[in-house]
Amino acid sequence: MSKTKIPFYRNPKIRSLFVQIFVLSLVSFLIFSIYQTTVSNLIERGIQTSTSFFDDVAPFKIGFSPFLDFDLGKTTYIEVFYIGILNTILIAILGIIASTILGFIVGIVRLSPNWLASKCALVYIEVFRNVPLLLQIMFWNFAVFLATLPPPKKSIEFGFLYLNSRGLHTPIPYVEDELRFNFWIFILLMTAVGCIFLSKWAKKSFEHTGVKRPVFFYNFLIFTILATLSYLALGGPLEFDIPVLGKFNFKGGGQLPLPLFSLWFALTIYTSAFIAENVRAGISSVSTGQLEAANSIGLNRTQTINMIVIPQAMRVIIPPTISQFLNLTKNSSLAVAVGYEEIVAVWAGISLNQTGQAVIIIAMTIIVYECMSLFTSFMLNMYNRKVQITER
């Protein structure tokens, strides 16, 4: 068999490589020329662009920064950027947790055989899914919470909790005596280890004898009782900073500001309506044959749901729910309407306007959202891979 030499330009591998290099260089060139055009236009219009403002002191104040202390006259612009990121992450995490729980409940109720419950869930989903989110945020903040909650001087009190139009004020614990506190933490850790052993033993005994014990309940009981007793025995190793009404507002203690609460509430309600639909779709996707099989081997309703329905439904629920989590994170940028200080408000809003560095600031904001979205979907995709059918 004679070997005919194929000319290199007819080799599909080389040809596609060539085309790819060509397209790649064109795209790089495109990005480069956009950059060049932007820079030259900025110079032509007399707009100064530089990152030197990062270390300038921010001439304004940020009210809510639970993770980094804001010190007017010392905090710099780049710290404002970090505060914005942290506040965005806070609302994203709070929203994701709450909307997942609420979404699952509503989704399950939607499939309930009880006609009234199912129709109520339907109304919930259709109402909150179809009203624009910005409108809902403003509605909850201005028309519901601000209109109903009293001013600080007439706060609603639950013990040491105070609820008013500025938000919820709570006592926060702090450590007075380190030795006693560390000892208490040690006792808690030991109890936790004990609980873990207990559940391991219970699992083993279940596998051997088939006797199921309410071990979670036991553990909870043991832990609570021991924690309380040791806390009292040590004479209360924690002190509490209790909010006190000042001239205008409560001072001291912790605060869940109303803008955060309104935003959290609105995002949760809105996103949970979508998640509920995902849950419904997931559960409906489990074939009736599976349920009949579960019944025929004598599993009860709880067992059927926990062991048969949910594991199979998760495979359908998770992928669309990931994008709901991403939506929630991005939607948190609507916070500016109610005055919650997340990244778009403090960085792409206030800082941009005070420094005028639009290009740099917007680019940084885009990168932050990009990173957060990629991180969220990376984590959830890992989880998704775990629950998908493992093919052997």
Added chain:
Amino acid sequence: MKYVTSLVTSVALAGIAFATSVSASTLEEVQNRGELRCGVSGGVPGFSAPNDAGKMVGIDAAVCDAVAAAVLGDASKVTYIPLNAKERFTALSSGEIDVLSRNTTHTLTREASLGLNFTYYNYIDGQGFMVMKDAGISSALELDGASICVQAGTTTELNMADYFRNNNMDYTPVGYETSTQTREGFEGGACDVLTSDKSQLAALSTEMADPSSILILPETISKEPLGPVVAQGDDQWMDIVAFTLYALINAEELGVTSANIDDLVANPGNPSVGRLVGAEGDTGEKLGLAADWSYQVIKQVGNYGEIYEATVEPIGIPRAGSVNDLWTRGGILYAPPIR
């Protein structure tokens, strides 16, 4: 085929990136377009807010009208573009609007680093605080610990920070995007105090459910010279906007009104009046405008005093003897001569 498509797309995109705009002068652009694009707030009564008929009115909107009258001969050929505090400078420097007339404070940073030129001032303001009467506050120095509603991204926010720091007081800012939201927040009890330029406080209080329940504190904590702004790099356009505003002020000083201007054109008497109404001189030619530019401005929009009376007076800010009065009457409005 796939390759070809992606190649064509890439080349086309690269082409777009290269097509940097070859800019004609702003004056030519506006005249060719036949309308002036003017950035306003759109939500501050007395400055720029839609009236019952849906027309944008106010002292800021009147500046837009005056520039349109000067450049196009018709004060109605204006497209008002409502902008919030964040959008305004980008809209101007990117060429989306020709003039920004949106109660904007003149500061060094804005002038020097944002590619903007401030022309002159159509309203001189100062920042103040508004509280509910029943809070029992009578001075801004009693505001330690208060929550304060403010429009985010304004000089207001900075002055407030300076004032509280300077007086060793603490506060919690509640920043909203628009001044309407600051009012809603204040009325709803999200904050104890609303801070803004005093003219805006007066304007916002007219929109409240019960305007008599509020008190504007006596302190004025800042200087807020507000005026129209143009983009840097077109000196002719800057001159046109500045002198349109000067013409409005000079007209009041010389007693020229929209009512008597026709008589004055026929019989100016005073040569300064003659030059202002276009009966003498060639001011229009020098600015690149029609010879009757200033006549059109005053005839269609009125002089500064007429505008003030129609727009700012109704929100409850009297003018007599204030800084916004003419220099001849104890104020500081002073315009260079039109000659």
